[in-house]
Amino acid sequence: MSFTDRDVDYLDQVHAPVDAVLAEMLAAGRKEGIPIVSPASGRLLRVLVLALAPKRVLEIGTAIGFSTLWMASALPAGGRIDTIDPDRARTDRARRYWLRAGVTDRVRVTNEPALRVIPRLAPGIEFAFIDALKPEYTAYLEALLPKMAPGGVITVDNVLWSGRIAAGEHDEDTDALRAFDQRFLHEEQLEATIVPVGDGLGIGVVRPHA
Numbered sequence: 001m002s003f004t005d006r007d008v009d010y011l012d013q014v015h016a017p018v019d020a021v022l023a024e025m026l027a028a029g030r031k032e033g034i035p036i037v038s039p040a041s042g043r044l045l046r047v048l049v050l051a052l053a054p055k056r057v058l059e060i061g062t063a064i065g066f067s068t069l070w071m072a073s074a075l076p077a078g079g080r081i082d083t084i085d086p087d088r089a090r091t092d093r094a095r096r097y098w099l100r101a102g103v104t105d106r107v108r109v110t111n112e113p114a115l116r117v118i119p120r121l122a123p124g125i126e127f128a129f130i131d132a133l134k135p136e137y138t139a140y141l142e143a144l145l146p147k148m149a150p151g152g153v154i155t156v157d158n159v160l161w162s163g164r165i166a167a168g169e170h171d172e173d174t175d176a177l178r179a180f181d182q183r184f185l186h187e188e189q190l191e192a193t194i195v196p197v198g199d200g201l202g203i204g205v206v207r208p209h210a
């Protein structure tokens with residue numbers, strides 16, 4: 001039994017409608033071709049953040065702040081998201097949306113490439129979300145692992161890449177994501193799985209450090 005587009009449409013209808021600001025961001029993302037997570041992935045991120053109550057979240061790839069807002073709206077009191085994106089024009093837009101949604105005080109943006117930023121971060125990240133350059137996914141994971149708290153959770157978007165990985169296609173992004181999936185699912189420091197939601201969401205729990 002496999003899910004069909006009809007199931008996905010049904011799930012989008014049966015859930016409560018997305019909040020007004022999220023709906024506006026979703027419409028803008030779709031209209032302008034900005035790649036943002038599906039509402040289904042956003043809902044899963046929100047539920048995970050709510051369940052795990054992380055005080056420190058790291059997001060790699062902010063864009064206009066759609067996935068950030070799903071997570072920020074579920075943070076516990078005192079929880080913060082650091083989000084990284086070199087594209088300041090996009091993150092300035094994100095900030096305006098977050099302001100309207102009342103979450104700006106929980107989000108800090110760094111406008112630099114993630115691989116420059118992650119090595120500077122203090123360890124103890126409890127929840128991470130990877131959603132930036134596909135050829136860099138494995139490098140993000142390698143940089144992140146020593147920064148994660150034991151029991152922390154790493155989530156990753158686009159790990160099914162619209163079916164191109166399973167279809168055996170080859171191009172730079174598809175090959176990079178295929179290699180990433182192998183690494184993620186077999187990484188000894190993680191207990192990881194890939195959930196077929198949205199464009200495929202990887203979820204890995206960091207095992208206690210040896």
Ligand SMILES: C[S@@+](CC[C@H](N)C(=O)[O-])C[C@H]1O[C@@H](n2cnc3c(N)ncnc32)[C@H](O)[C@@H]1O
Binds near residue numbers: 062
């Ligand atoms: C898929 S979009 C992020 C979408 C966002 N997570 C969401 O779902 O709302 C990828 C973003 O990664 C950013 N990006 C590009 N190079 C990057 C880098 N080296 N480090 C971090 N982010 C980068 C792009 O500017 C782009 O906005």
